[in-house]
Amino acid sequence: xxxxxxxxxxxxxxxxxxxxxxxxxxxxxxxxxxxxxxxxxxxxxxxxxxxxxxxxxxxxxxxxxxxxxxxxxxxxxxxxxxxxxxxxxxxxxxxxxxxxxxxxxxxxxxxxxxxxxxxxxxxxxxxxxxxxxxxxxxxxxxxxxxxxxxxxxxxxxxxxxxxxxxxxxxxxxxxxxxxxxxxxxxxxxxxxxxxxxxxxxxxxxxxxxxxxxxxxxxxxxxxxxxxxxxxxxxxxxxxxxxxxxxxxxxxxxxxxxxxxxxxxxxxxxxxxxxxxxxxxxxxxxxxxxxxxxxxxxxxxxxxxxxxxxxxxxxxxxxxxxxxxxxxxxxxxxxxxxxxxxxxxxxxxxxxxxxx
Numbered sequence: 465x466x467x468x469x470x471x472x473x474x475x476x477x478x479x480x481x482x483x484x485x486x487x488x489x490x491x492x493x494x495x496x497x498x499x500x501x502x503x504x505x506x507x508x509x510x511x512x513x514x515x516x517x518x519x520x521x522x523x524x525x526x527x528x529x530x531x532x533x534x535x536x537x538x539x540x541x542x543x544x545x546x547x548x549x550x551x552x553x554x555x556x557x558x559x560x561x562x563x564x565x566x567x568x569x570x571x572x573x574x575x576x577x578x579x580x581x582x583x584x585x586x587x588x589x590x591x592x593x594x595x596x597x598x599x600x601x602x603x604x605x606x607x608x609x610x611x612x613x614x615x616x617x618x619x620x621x622x623x624x625x626x627x628x629x630x631x632x633x634x635x636x637x638x639x640x641x642x643x644x645x646x647x648x649x650x651x652x653x654x655x656x657x658x659x660x661x662x663x664x665x666x667x668x669x670x671x672x673x674x675x676x677x678x679x680x681x682x683x684x685x686x687x688x689x690x691x692x693x694x695x696x697x698x699x700x701x702x703x704x705x706x707x708x709x710x711x712x713x714x715x716x717x718x719x720x721x722x723x724x725x726x727x728x729x730x731x732x733x734x735x736x737x738x739x740x741x742x743x744x745x746x747x748x749x750x751x752x753x754x755x756x757x758x759x760x761x762x763x764x765x766x767x768x769x770x771x772x773x774x775x776x777x778x779x780x781x782x783x784x785x786x787x788x789x790x791x792x793x794x795x796x797x798x799x800x801x802x803x804x805x806x807x808x809x810x811x812x813x814x815x816x817x818x819x
Contacts, residue, residue, distance in 0.1 A: 467492040467504065470511045472519075478538045479510035479519035487533050494531070498524035499585030499594070503531050506588070509647050518542060521648045521726050523589020525582070525716050528724070539721065539728050543788040551722035551732050554791035555697040563690050564800055568807040569742040570687030571779065575696050575796070578676035578725045578734035580716045581707055586726040587650040587675055595657035598677050601713075602670070605706035606661045613699050615663035617672075620655035636660055638674050650675060650726070667692075668699050676725050676734070678703070687739060687803075693796050722788060732788025737799045740768055743806060744778040745813025754780070757809070761802035762786060782806065 469488050472480045483503070491503045501523025504511075510519025520538065522528055528535050540547060564570055580586055581601065584594040599619070606617045618627055631637040640646075640654045658673040671679040680703060682696035704715055716724035722732035746754040751765075758765045766781040782803055784795040813819075 470504065470507070472507070472510050473512060473514040474510040474516035474519050475514070477510045477516040477519040478542060479507045479516065479534075481541075482534050482538045483507055483510075491531055491533065496524050496526035496530050496589070498526050498583075499589035499591055501527050501585070501589035503534065505649060506531060506534075508649070509644050512647050513643070516644075518727070518729055520728060521588040521650075522586055522724075522728065523649070523726075524585040525580070525718075525724050527586075527589070528718070528721065528728075535728060539731060539788075542729060543732070543786070545789045549789065550719055551788060552791050553717070553722060553733065554793045555693075555700065556793060557690060557694040557697055559793045560690055560693065560797055560800070562800060562804075564687035564739065565804050565807055566687065568687055568803065570803070571740040571742075572683065572685050573687055573689050573692045573737075573739050574681065574683035575689075575692050575735065575737040576679055576681040577696070577700065577792075578723065578730055579678040579680060579700065579704070580724050580726075581677055581711075582713050582716050584677060586677065586724070587645075587673065588648045588726055590673075590677075592653050592656070595653065595673050599657045599659065599672055601707060601711050602661070602672050602678070604710045605703055606670070608706040608709070609663075609699075609702055612665065612695070613663055613668050613702055615661060615668070617659055617661045619659035621658075631660060634666060636662060636666070636669060638671055645675060648726075668695055670699075670703065675727065676730070687741075689737070689739070689796060689800050693737070693792075697792075730787055732786075733790070733792045733795060734787060735792050735795055736783050736787075737796050738781050738783035739799070739803055740779055740781055741803060741807070742778045743780055743810045744819050745810040745817065746780075746806070747778045748817045748819060749813060757806070758782065758785075758802070761805060762798050763802045763806075 510516045661670040667684045669681040682692045723734045762785050764785045768779045784799045
């Protein structure tokens with residue numbers, strides 16, 4: 465027996481390709497142990513929306529194992545890895561060569577990773593009790609942070625207006641209402657059990673119980689990627705050590721898929737290292753050219769939302785494209801080298817077009 469095969473609206477999604485009728489018959493009644501998650505819940509976005517590329521989320525670490533027949537080939541295709549690949553993590557800042565050219569018009573640098581604590585569900589499947597468990601553990605863990613990482617935790621529940629407005633002004637606050645996160649079950653019991661930690665300098669942040677249990681973020685003005693990565697590496701270690709000391713629990717780390725995240729596109733490093741940089745030369749020749757060049761450099765360009773003092777129009781968010789199959793050091797290096805190349809080429813384009 466199985467549930468009726470769903471009508472998957474995202475016809476061209478990876479879910480449509482890999483959730484076949486025979487697999488559905490085999491897996492549709494299965495439930496995971498940690499949070500009682502089903503395949504039907506995992507693929508809700510692909511079934512309900514017609515614009516998904518991937519379309520699947522995991523409700524806990526077990527989801528990747530119980531529904532491996534779907535997840536494994538989907539992850540291999542998305543990340544371009546082989547069936548027998550293993551993931552290597554490397555956060556050694558000393559291995560990074562060079563830095564972004566100080567002459568490059570970089571407004572800011574930001575590196576984020578996701579982390580999940582073993583024994584609790586992931587956002588789409590986490591129970592209410594587990595969500596509070598993560599938050600309570602993190603309150604204690606944050607209190608143990610020292611030096612430049614020390615700061616305050618601000619729960620979303622009962623947040624006063626002054627603090628809320630300050631977090632909005634700093635672009636730190638995450639809000640509800642994303643249709644994908646909602647459909648995937650990540651906004652149940654909103655805003656309970658969620659919050660934001662930041663250090664005194666506002667250069668080290670952690671989001672608690674958003675799309676991932678933890679989103680750990682290091683950021684600052686300018687293009688000193690090395691300093692941002694160094695703070696991130698120290699911060700992740702300090703948070704991890706503190707969680708271990710408080711609970712005996714580790715971050716979920718899979719030999720094959722690296723750090724476990726709710727979205728399979730984030731598996732591996734879960735890292736997005738980005739800068740906001742002005743590229744007026746590339747703006748002149750057009751977005752298509754920039755996208756094609758970034759593809760060659762293993763980078764991903766995005767527009768910015770005018771957060772850089774009126775420079776919107778020529779300011780782009782440039783980040784590493786890959787998450788899995790490369791170490792953190794390799795991805796940060798690709799971003800540094802790629803941004804330096806883009807800057808050099810942009811100077812030539814500016815000259816050629818008289819900008």
